[in-house]
Amino acid sequence: MIFVFDLDGTLLHDDKTLSTQTRDTIETLKTRGHTVWIATGRAYETAYPYAEKLGLSGPIILNNGALIKSVDGQTIYRQRFIPKDAQKRMIEHNDRHQLPYALVSEAGIYGPKHHPLSFYRKLRSLHPKTPIQLHEFQDAKTLAHVDTYKLFTIIEDDVFFNEVLTTMKDSSEAYFTQSMKSYLDMLPYQTNKGEALEWLLEHEGYDLSEVIAFGDNDNDVQMLNVSRFSYAVNNATILAKKAATDITPLSNNEDGVAVLIQTWLEMSKEGDLPWQKKL
Numbered sequence: 001m002i003f004v005f006d007l008d009g010t011l012l013h014d015d016k017t018l019s020t021q022t023r024d025t026i027e028t029l030k031t032r033g034h035t036v037w038i039a040t041g042r043a044y045e046t047a048y049p050y051a052e053k054l055g056l057s058g059p060i061i062l063n064n065g066a067l068i069k070s071v072d073g074q075t076i077y078r079q080r081f082i083p084k085d086a087q088k089r090m091i092e093h094n095d096r097h098q099l100p101y102a103l104v105s106e107a108g109i110y111g112p113k114h115h116p117l118s119f120y121r122k123l124r125s126l127h128p129k130t131p132i133q134l135h136e137f138q139d140a141k142t143l144a145h146v147d148t149y150k151l152f153t154i155i156e157d158d159v160f161f162n163e164v165l166t167t168m169k170d171s172s173e174a175y176f177t178q179s180m181k182s183y184l185d186m187l188p189y190q191t192n193k194g195e196a197l198e199w200l201l202e203h204e205g206y207d208l209s210e211v212i213a214f215g216d217n218d219n220d221v222q223m224l225n226v227s228r229f230s231y232a233v234n235n236a237t238i239l240a241k242k243a244a245t246d247i248t249p250l251s252n253n254e255d256g257v258a259v260l261i262q263t264w265l266e267m268s269k270e271g272d273l274p275w276q277k278k279l
Helices: 007-011 020-031 044-053 084-096 118-126 140-144 158-168 193-204 218-226 238-243 256-265
Strands: 002-005 035-038 059-062 067-070 076-079 101-105 108-112 134-138 150-154 174-180 183-188 211-215 229-232
Touching: 002 007, 007 044, 007 174, 007 211, 020 035, 020 256, 035 044, 035 059, 044 059, 044 118, 059 193, 067 193, 076 193, 084 101, 084 108, 084 140, 084 150, 084 174, 084 183, 108 140, 118 134, 158 174, 158 183, 174 218, 193 211, 193 218, 211 218, 218 229, 218 238, 229 238
Parallel strands: 002 035, 002 211, 108 134, 211 229
Antiparallel strands: 059 067, 067 076, 101 108, 101 150, 150 183, 174 183
């Protein structure tokens, strides 16, 4: 089987750590012949440290599907960029409202003049082996021309967040989703984890019937929907829970994914495993 995991809010605890229990569970899956992939909204530089800790190789779905890249960073399977006109309008909108935002590109992370990339500077200090190239305090004209996988905007006010999301969802040039609380992600049109997973499966010669997916947030909805077996962690959003075929009894902070998989791995009776049962 192919196990596909989101990172934040799913495999990771809220403090962004990866527990020993989770690492051991993933290792057991691999030794039993299963394939393990990550599908995350993170950029390559911020996802790589976790892929390395899990001992993964092969492809990673990054930036909510806009980029599919090998764990070692040497191979780009697929890349999609936000149309420049749509990108420019979002930048102008964010600058008007003085909202913090960042653009994720192959050359690194770009940020506007009015807001520092503090989050990424902290990550760079935490993961010195995978240096993150930061291009801070760039003017709007420069930002508008960056080849961008994902443009995320931080909107703390829930009402304003929903207003912007509702307005932007009508765009015919880009796709918008929520990846974490207060994070509005702008992506290339018709790009999401679900369609990226379908593309990668076809590319690698697999079928959706072989997939078990795990997620927690709205940006996981399409991936949970298309997978034959899908699980939202107990702490997941309403939309993620509705999209999944089931929900883990425990949350991400309680290692809900690892605990569930371990119960499967301990089953000895033929036919007890979910993927051995007929739908």
